[in-house]
Amino acid sequence: MEGSAAIEVEGLTKRYGSHVAVDGVSFSVKRGEAFGILGPNGAGKTTTLEMIEGLRRPDSGEITVLGENVWPDPRRIQSRIGVQLQTTSLFDMLTAQELLELFARFYLRADASEQARKALAQVGLEAKGGDYAKNLSGGQQQRLAIALALVHDPEVVFLDEPTTGLDPQARRNLWDVIRSINQEHGKTVVLTTHYLEEAEELCERVAIMDEARIVALDTPAGLIDRLDADARVSYTDSTGDHAVYVRDAQATVLEVLEAARANGETVHNLAVKGADLEDVFLSLTGREYRE
């Protein structure tokens, strides 16, 4: 099994009535990889993830996780995957430690309290074991939800928009947690996000999803390379807003400024920025990326 793919998805499709939520999606995730599915809200990320986790049955397509077919019996892979759902609310009246122990016992772990402590440590919540979940901050609750996904020591961890709704500081703290799950604990991580920066920061490879399909899949650097441009130069003049992707930013800026001087124009908001995934999305879909 060593070296084989952690996840293989082929031709995955899900419809709700006439609405196609996921349309022929295929990709594979390597063992130990941090894989991201990036896209705006409603792109089909969560539906894709939930079909792989065994929560939603696909209309068609094949899903293999750790060499096992997920459907028709998703229980077969259950104890080898850990899942953090997009909205996780938990039993109010249990402490973080008790909650983790209970979940560890669901998986018939004999060393439940030890596992619970380890999972708390992995997400940096050691000091909060005695607190009720409802009394934790948003970022801490999200970490607890991730700890719940880790408590039975799974091989693959699914995180569905783990940082949505968190303030920038909490988001960065959570990135550290996710990075250590992948790099220090060696777990395969599959996450969805609508934050471009998050995908760029955390993922070795990113699948960009838009309107139920994967429109591109590569490393963040590879995706940006495909733009065939290093930078985005944008400015405003009397004719409106302009943005161009260019190989040579220096030459372009000089050109713009010289042309403006020659025509007696004034250029405002001149900006040069390294190309990023936002530009990739724009070039692939023709639309501005909206989180």
Add this chain to the structure above:
Amino acid sequence: MSFNFSRFLSTALAQLRMTFRRRITLFWSLVFPMILMTLLGLLFGRSVNAGDIVIAQPVTAAAPKAMVAALEQTKGLTVKTSSDAATAIKKVKDGDEDAALVFTQRPDGSYAAKLYTSNTSATQAGILKGIVFGAADRVSIAATGGPPALRFQALSVDSASLSYIDFLLPGIVALSIMISAVIGLSTVLVDWRQRGILRRLKLTPIPLAEFFAARIAASLVVAVMQVVVLLAFGRFVFGIHISSTAWAAIPVALAGCLCFLAMGFTIGSMVSNPETGDAVSNVVTNPMMFLSGVFFPVAAMPAFVQSIARVLPLYYLANGLRDTTVRGLPLTHVAGDIGVLLAATAVLAAVSLRMFRWEPST
């Protein structure tokens, strides 16, 4: 993928922990029944008269005499006499007395005991009817062989010589078991589904049946606790005599609790949000509370209400608890009540499993 006892036990313990940490649950299971009991006890308790009953003279035959003697021994009941039936009935009409008892001889030589009450004090009338029914019943049983010495129009034996507070205690226990089970389970089921906890559970290996079995076990523990604590409360605060057969109340309470859990599960599976859940639970439990002989004997109610009571699970739970805790009847006597409760459980469980949903409706 199959049942695991130690996991079931840990889950049940966690559920119990959650139940006890939620103060509102404890309030409804234990504190509220005590308050209700105390209020009703103060209003209608032992110190207060069950009422005045006037008996039309002459009473000559043995059976009616025995019945009058039985009534005279009843605590809290004042027995008076009047010269004839018309005078006795007029006194009730005028509101001077609560009830009039008239004996008439029937063609077969037995006696009919007719009780006249006024609708102006329905509760009092109910209590009195209960007492008189009980007295008539005992006299009938005492006369051995031959045709019954005394006939009463109704066949019920509700509240035989029980004072009101004795009658009330098991009813309150039944009521509190019902409220805890129906409201408790329907509320958490809706909450767990709506907040995605059920979906999260679906991703773990614990089977749904085992998870809910653990929840049910926790509720049964609470029900047993309600029986013990509330009976002790009645015993020590109101000095109610608890029968030696009271242990038989435990299987009755467990059967009743199962039945109401199944009802709570059905409601929780039917509705989508907590507000509707509360409303439906109230619509179901409130009428049952008043129609099942919790606060006053069913026998005191009009015939059509009595037939409604016979289809309500709370009636059987209250009856079974009353028979075992204060009437001193053995487990065998309440086997029928337990059977009805378990049958209702099976029906409700079948219905609720058909309606069960993991996910909130979108």
